[in-house]
Amino acid sequence: MDAKDFRTHGHALVDWIAEYLEHSEKYPVLSRVKPGAIAAALPDHAPEQGEPFEAIMKDFERVLVPGLTHWNHPGFFAYFAITGSAPGVLADFLSAALNQQAMLWRTSPAATELEAVTLGWLRRLIGLPDAFEGVIYDTASIATMHAIVAAREAAIAGVRAKGLAGRSDVPRGRVYGSDQTHSSIDKAVIAIGLGHESLRKIPTDDRFSMRIDALADAVRQDRADGVLPIAVVPTVGTTSTTSIDPVPAIADLCAREHLWMHVDAAYGGVAAMLPSHAHVLAGVDRADSLVVNPHKWLFTPFDLSAFYCRRMDVVRAAFALTPEYLKTSEPAEVKNLMDTGIQLGRRFRSLKLWFILRSYGAEAIRAHVARHIQLAQTLASWVDAHPDFERLAPVPFSVVCFRWKPSGRSLTEPELDAANEKLIDLVNASGDTFMAHTRLRGKLSLRIAIGHIRTEERHVRRAWDLIVENAARAVTSH
Amino acid sequence: MDAKDFRTHGHALVDWIAEYLEHSEKYPVLSRVKPGAIAAALPDHAPEQGEPFEAIMKDFERVLVPGLTHWNHPGFFAYFAITGSAPGVLADFLSAALNQQAMLWRTSPAATELEAVTLGWLRRLIGLPDAFEGVIYDTASIATMHAIVAAREAAIAGVRAKGLAGRSDVPRGRVYGSDQTHSSIDKAVIAIGLGHESLRKIPTDDRFSMRIDALADAVRQDRADGVLPIAVVPTVGTTSTTSIDPVPAIADLCAREHLWMHVDAAYGGVAAMLPSHAHVLAGVDRADSLVVNPHKWLFTPFDLSAFYCRRMDVVRAAFALTPEYLKTSEPAEVKNLMDTGIQLGRRFRSLKLWFILRSYGAEAIRAHVARHIQLAQTLASWVDAHPDFERLAPVPFSVVCFRWKPSGRSLTEPELDAANEKLIDLVNASGDTFMAHTRLRGKLSLRIAIGHIRTEERHVRRAWDLIVENAARAVTSH
Numbered sequence: 021m022d023a024k025d026f027r028t029h030g031h032a033l034v035d036w037i038a039e040y041l042e043h044s045e046k047y048p049v050l051s052r053v054k055p056g057a058i059a060a061a062l063p064d065h066a067p068e069q070g071e072p073f074e075a076i077m078k079d080f081e082r083v084l085v086p087g088l089t090h091w092n093h094p095g096f097f098a099y100f101a102i103t104g105s106a107p108g109v110l111a112d113f114l115s116a117a118l119n120q121q122a123m124l125w126r127t128s129p130a131a132t133e134l135e136a137v138t139l140g141w142l143r144r145l146i147g148l149p150d151a152f153e154g155v156i157y158d159t160a161s162i163a164t165m166h167a168i169v170a171a172r173e174a175a176i177a178g179v180r181a182k183g184l185a186g187r188s189d190v191p192r193g194r195v196y197g198s199d200q201t202h203s204s205i206d207k208a209v210i211a212i213g214l215g216h217e218s219l220r221k222i223p224t225d226d227r228f229s230m231r232i233d234a235l236a237d238a239v240r241q242d243r244a245d246g247v248l249p250i251a252v253v254p255t256v257g258t259t260s261t262t263s264i265d266p267v268p269a270i271a272d273l274c275a276r277e278h279l280w281m282h283v284d285a286a287y288g289g290v291a292a293m294l295p296s297h298a299h300v301l302a303g304v305d306r307a308d309s310l311v312v313n314p315h316k317w318l319f320t321p322f323d324l325s326a327f328y329c330r331r332m333d334v335v336r337a338a339f340a341l342t343p344e345y346l347k348t349s350e351p352a353e354v355k356n357l358m359d360t361g362i363q364l365g366r367r368f369r370s371l372k373l374w375f376i377l378r379s380y381g382a383e384a385i386r387a388h389v390a391r392h393i394q395l396a397q398t399l400a401s402w403v404d405a406h407p408d409f410e411r412l413a414p415v416p417f418s419v420v421c422f423r424w425k426p427s428g429r430s431l432t433e434p435e436l437d438a439a440n441e442k443l444i445d446l447v448n449a450s451g452d453t454f455m456a457h458t459r460l461r462g463k464l465s466l467r468i469a470i471g472h473i474r475t476e477e478r479h480v481r482r483a484w485d486l487i488v489e490n491a492a493r494a495v496t497s498h
Numbered sequence: 499m500d501a502k503d504f505r506t507h508g509h510a511l512v513d514w515i516a517e518y519l520e521h522s523e524k525y526p527v528l529s530r531v532k533p534g535a536i537a538a539a540l541p542d543h544a545p546e547q548g549e550p551f552e553a554i555m556k557d558f559e560r561v562l563v564p565g566l567t568h569w570n571h572p573g574f575f576a577y578f579a580i581t582g583s584a585p586g587v588l589a590d591f592l593s594a595a596l597n598q599q600a601m602l603w604r605t606s607p608a609a610t611e612l613e614a615v616t617l618g619w620l621r622r623l624i625g626l627p628d629a630f631e632g633v634i635y636d637t638a639s640i641a642t643m644h645a646i647v648a649a650r651e652a653a654i655a656g657v658r659a660k661g662l663a664g665r666s667d668v669p670r671g672r673v674y675g676s677d678q679t680h681s682s683i684d685k686a687v688i689a690i691g692l693g694h695e696s697l698r699k700i701p702t703d704d705r706f707s708m709r710i711d712a713l714a715d716a717v718r719q720d721r722a723d724g725v726l727p728i729a730v731v732p733t734v735g736t737t738s739t740t741s742i743d744p745v746p747a748i749a750d751l752c753a754r755e756h757l758w759m760h761v762d763a764a765y766g767g768v769a770a771m772l773p774s775h776a777h778v779l780a781g782v783d784r785a786d787s788l789v790v791n792p793h794k795w796l797f798t799p800f801d802l803s804a805f806y807c808r809r810m811d812v813v814r815a816a817f818a819l820t821p822e823y824l825k826t827s828e829p830a831e832v833k834n835l836m837d838t839g840i841q842l843g844r845r846f847r848s849l850k851l852w853f854i855l856r857s858y859g860a861e862a863i864r865a866h867v868a869r870h871i872q873l874a875q876t877l878a879s880w881v882d883a884h885p886d887f888e889r890l891a892p893v894p895f896s897v898v899c900f901r902w903k904p905s906g907r908s909l910t911e912p913e914l915d916a917a918n919e920k921l922i923d924l925v926n927a928s929g930d931t932f933m934a935h936t937r938l939r940g941k942l943s944l945r946i947a948i949g950h951i952r953t954e955e956r957h958v959r960r961a962w963d964l965i966v967e968n969a970a971r972a973v974t975s976h
Binding site: 022025026030039040051059071087091110113116117118121127136140172179182190202211212215218247259315338339351353362367372384457 | 504508509515519533536542544545546554561567570577580583587588591592595596597611618622623639643650659660668684693695725738799801816817819820821823829832840841842843850855860861862
């Protein structure tokens, strides 16, 4: 494709995307394709001869667009609602063209240093001390795995060289989360060889926050049993209910017990930009590490996860390793991003965060986040005011968990679960709204997560109306 | 940014990128900025108020562009030369706008199924049997780590649940590579808790290929010592010299010894598309897993690494884990990509591979790869014909390793190393060429890797001329 064709197709694509970003509401949020339909509509082999760009775009629209679930739709309320904002999309386009691979400083001084600069900006916006050094990973799952590897490195002598197996001097290890902890912690302990049983899930209180007394008991019991406590992973904004673990008390315990504290603020961390929510990161200044995801609630196209660490030397001690062909002669203060992790290659991810922070400015970003929190409060007030609905968790951020529970009728818990499950399917079938579920203390819960930059009250209202309208049908058809 | 502004800035950006992709030669390949200069030119804090897009682009050009090392320059010969081709860049733009997050089939049926389709296309292009199921990861480092975790899962009973530590029934494990193995294998064994010492680097022969006799001896010796052999990682296209390990013989040994064979074909695998090079993947049909990187030699913007596995059930056994809020009711044949790895979130990476394979067609891609191999042979012939240069390795793909070693003068090895190191710096300072070095049997080697889609003979000629011209200066100034 020469420059002339690139311009032609590029300009057409800009128009397609502009239309898409503006009118994403014309699509059903949740894709309606049947499993296997997309694969069946495409050939088994790559073409031998090149095809015109227009033909590819036509197939994209015909075959793939119906198979998209529109994360960009303002009625997307499932999981965590995210936004690939316009300035971020343009910056990611530029990043793809530059094709920087920032393993070493010299392979992209711009990507290496802009990463430090933008992570410095974000750190100050959320009130984290300058002692935290930042690095960008693709996902919070990878960031968390690095945190647990660092914790293991700090806790077990010789683990980098000798590993964990066949050593009589290394007992079983333990990592602590709550019963609301994200599955990435489970995957991390499995991957790094501590084993799934090494993750102890501490019970939570009626606000779904980790019980500090139960954590202290567990650590005590483990020590008595000869198990080695390694790390505690409190969460600021758990996935089910966005509950907040008591970080200051956990920080005290970690200091006393010499445990690594890794804070999973992948979702909730961004809210600390608001004066009203700065408290959600209380105690985090004493964390060893923290993850916060700009691709969740900072309008950044997927993927960009920010990892902050007060002891990045430990991460480097675990991973730094320079083969001959990557040795360079820059001064010692030069940072090579490959030293802070498993991945050697790294995209120029900071570019999109830089464009977004500059294009919106902190004030507008705070306003959007505050608006999402306000919309969630509004929805919660509708739930609370309706006699046939029951709220199942507090709403510290922008996620509301509740269920249909009609007054004046006695349904069993299994009947309520079935009715609410059916209700979600009916609402999602509308095409206007897509929400997910969770299960809280055994009860199936509707779960509305507000976070798209173009979500307005009318979208939340539409979801609520759909829920109310369909509730009766759900129990009838059950 | 509204749709009108998006169009305005998007169109301007298309023009900027078209110009950049066409005229990347106007920039010095290797950035000339001083460490810290970029960070120093940017403010410490994010702006409170949003800024015009033009102002951000102006700073991008003023501050960041001088800090780019131009991986897109046809004179880029360092590491592995890669290409973010125009169709791939456009597709990645589209992918950023769609912002798909393909953790579950339902969260993006299109991304989930197109991944299977495009990986099927690539599999057939490189001659891999259909028994290999594919999944896309960000990097080969992550793909390899998943492979070693799967090998560990297959070799050690109960490792997912119980881990490696504090178990008298689990001996030390062993993974085998060659002394040319990529550092990602080192990082993988460190990360997953086997420990760095568990990687045994088997000596290579005079073509830098793993010695099968030495491998067999090592396995025998380890078994005798009570160490558990787990996996062998042969490489097709090592990083220093692109040497090829004897995969068929290693496959025999792995079958006999019940070891997982993971083939690192991150660089070399793509060449198997050529009838002349199909043999480089001989024996790979018996591998348990394989990684090949479209972002290396298939003109795909970074990042996209293709992982193929004949035993994906083992990968799933290691990692599948579904929290309540991710449970879905699709039929059992539906694949959820989150089950095949650590990362929960996944970008719509297959879109760019699909655009590239269709836009070029297999024939044109083969022609580009063949052309790169031919250019490397041409360079090797110039090296071989020159009395003052010595080739240090065979050239099976498109990388040439050699050094300056003047005839008729007796320089010590340290003097030769110093002169060649200096020579590289002199050549790289030209701005026309950027090459890296490696060390082979103790000798410092120049290393020219050809792989950019717009690299022509004149660029290779220019690099060679610069090397010849500067060689005398290198030893004088030494």
